[in-house]
Amino acid sequence: MTALVELSTAELRSLHEQLTADYDALVKRGLHLDITRGKPSAAQLDLSNELLELPGEHDYRDAAGTDLRNYGNTQGITELRALFSDVLRVPVPQLLALGNSSLTVMHDIVAQAMLHGLPESERPWSREETVSFLCPVPGYDRHFAVTEHLGIRMIPVPMTDAGPDVAEVERLLAEDPTIRGMWCVPVHSNPTGAIYSEEVARALVSLPAASDFRIFWDNAYVVHHLTDDVPEPIDILSLAAEAGNPNRVLVFASTSKITYPGAGVAFFGSSPENVSWFLSHSAVQSIGPDKINQLRHVRFLKDAQGVADHMLKHREIIAPKFAEVEEVLRRRLAPYEAATWTSPSGGYFVSLDVHDGCAARAVALAAQAGIAVTPAGSTYPYHRDPRDANIRIAPTMPPLSELVEAMEGLCTAVLLAEVERLVGVAD
Numbered sequence: 143m144t145a146l147v148e149l150s151t152a153e154l155r156s157l158h159e160q161l162t163a164d165y166d167a168l169v170k171r172g173l174h175l176d177i178t179r180g181k182p183s184a185a186q187l188d189l190s191n192e193l194l195e196l197p198g199e200h201d202y203r204d205a206a207g208t209d210l211r212n213y214g215n216t217q218g219i220t221e222l223r224a225l226f227s228d229v230l231r232v233p234v235p236q237l238l239a240l241g242n243s244s245l246t247v248m249h250d251i252v253a254q255a256m257l258h259g260l261p262e263s264e265r266p267w268s269r270e271e272t273v274s275f276l277c278p279v280p281g282y283d284r285h286f287a288v289t290e291h292l293g294i295r296m297i298p299v300p301m302t303d304a305g306p307d308v309a310e311v312e313r314l315l316a317e318d319p320t321i322r323g324m325w326c327v328p329v330h331s332n333p334t335g336a337i338y339s340e341e342v343a344r345a346l347v348s349l350p351a352a353s354d355f356r357i358f359w360d361n362a363y364v365v366h367h368l369t370d371d372v373p374e375p376i377d378i379l380s381l382a383a384e385a386g387n388p389n390r391v392l393v394f395a396s397t398s399k400i401t402y403p404g405a406g407v408a409f410f411g412s413s414p415e416n417v418s419w420f421l422s423h424s425a426v427q428s429i430g431p432d433k434i435n436q437l438r439h440v441r442f443l444k445d446a447q448g449v450a451d452h453m454l455k456h457r458e459i460i461a462p463k464f465a466e467v468e469e470v471l472r473r474r475l476a477p478y479e480a481a482t483w484t485s486p487s488g489g490y491f492v493s494l495d496v497h498d499g500c501a502a503r504a505v506a507l508a509a510q511a512g513i514a515v516t517p518a519g520s521t522y523p524y525h526r527d528p529r530d531a532n533i534r535i536a537p538t539m540p541p542l543s544e545l546v547e548a549m550e551g552l553c554t555a556v557l558l559a560e561v562e563r564l565v566g567v568a569d
């Protein structure tokens with residue numbers, strides 16, 4: 143088959159006719175499909191149902207004998223911190239086990255920095271004329287929502303397969319002193335699946351920047367592998383300390399996509415100074431996290447090997463879904479050179495780049511056919527994708543048959559949007 147851009151006007155018109163007929167037939171089917179959000183499927187949630195029976199009627203003390211039913215222990219229980227210390231490469235004293243959402247912790251840290259400033263800040267960030275964050279793109283829409291909501295200016299930085307474009311980060315940091323933060327998803331990034339190389343990690347912790355510049359190292363997908371090709375963990379806090387910037391990195395993770403989203407446990411790790419700073423504020427917000435849920439997670443996951451074994455069961459369920467997405471995209475779009483996409487080795491997303499100027503139209507066409515896709519632009523700050531090209535696909539939630547149907551429909555929508563544009567251009 144010939145690439146769309148190489149088709150003659152007559153060929154484009156005939157393809158347009160055929161795709162319009164296909165699309166009309168699709169709409170008539172009255173589908174209700176959803177590939178918007180990266181949520182685990184019911185089968186994945188079932189993997190953790192033992193949690194619903196834990197920790198058991200008389201099991202409410204930690205190893206030290208503390209009654210976990212009561213208030214207290216703002217740092218979280220030591221057993222769970224020790225378990226995730228191995229997973230996240232953060233020393234136990236510098237790792238906190240907190241509430242049910244890492245996004246909440248990220249939001250709260252940005253809010254506390256706005257209200258009070260960080261240890262090195264001359265004044266609260268809110269008293270600065272402008273505070274800016276670097277936002278690798280495409281990226282996680284909820285990160286961008288936090289900074290937008292709190293009045294922080296967002297500066298996009300292009301992603302590569304090995305993390306953000308370091309030369310661009312260096313250039314921006316050197317020329318713009320208002321930059322105080324950066325969002326990063328270092329392993330199986332949302333949505334591109336990129337894995338930061340150690341070289342990129344070293345550069346990020348070493349580059350000259352404001353003293354209260356912070357990297358939000360959101361390791362949401364640290365154990366969420368789809369293949370045996372498991373990346374070498376990066377001990378980012380040691381790298382930052384070695385580079386003479388021990389306070390630069392804030393590490394986040396959670397069990398949301400290990401056990402239950404919304405009923406899991408979030409983690410925050412950093413330098414001793416940042417952890418004390420965080421606790422000085424969080425101790426005012428809360429008299430301690432849900433330690434019973436933390437104990438439940440210790441009993442269920444047991445140790446780092448237990449986490450790895452559990453994640454293999456997730457992989458068995460979701461790897462075939464990613465394979466189907468790849469198969470449909472390759473079959474439907476590759477022959478026309480209609481798009482490029484990522485083939486991630488982990489995480490929750492496939493990032494699809496269609497022809498410039500066609501993403502919003504394709505998503506709208508899919509929506510009219512009953513296929514909900516994350517709104518175009520969501521992966522960019524302020525929902526502005528300058529090329530209008532990126533579409534995020536979340537394959538995990540729907541059953542396989544529905545996923546394939548949704549992908550077939552989305553491909554029809556993409557092709558129609560692109561041919562419409564080309565026919566328009568050819569006119």
Ligand SMILES: Cc1ncc(COP(=O)(O)O)c(C=O)c1O
Nearest residue numbers: 243244245282327332362396398
């Ligand atoms: C990169 C990233 N960070 C954080 C979250 C949310 O984490 P939590 O459930 O711990 O708030 C998600 C969920 O999709 C995510 O993709």
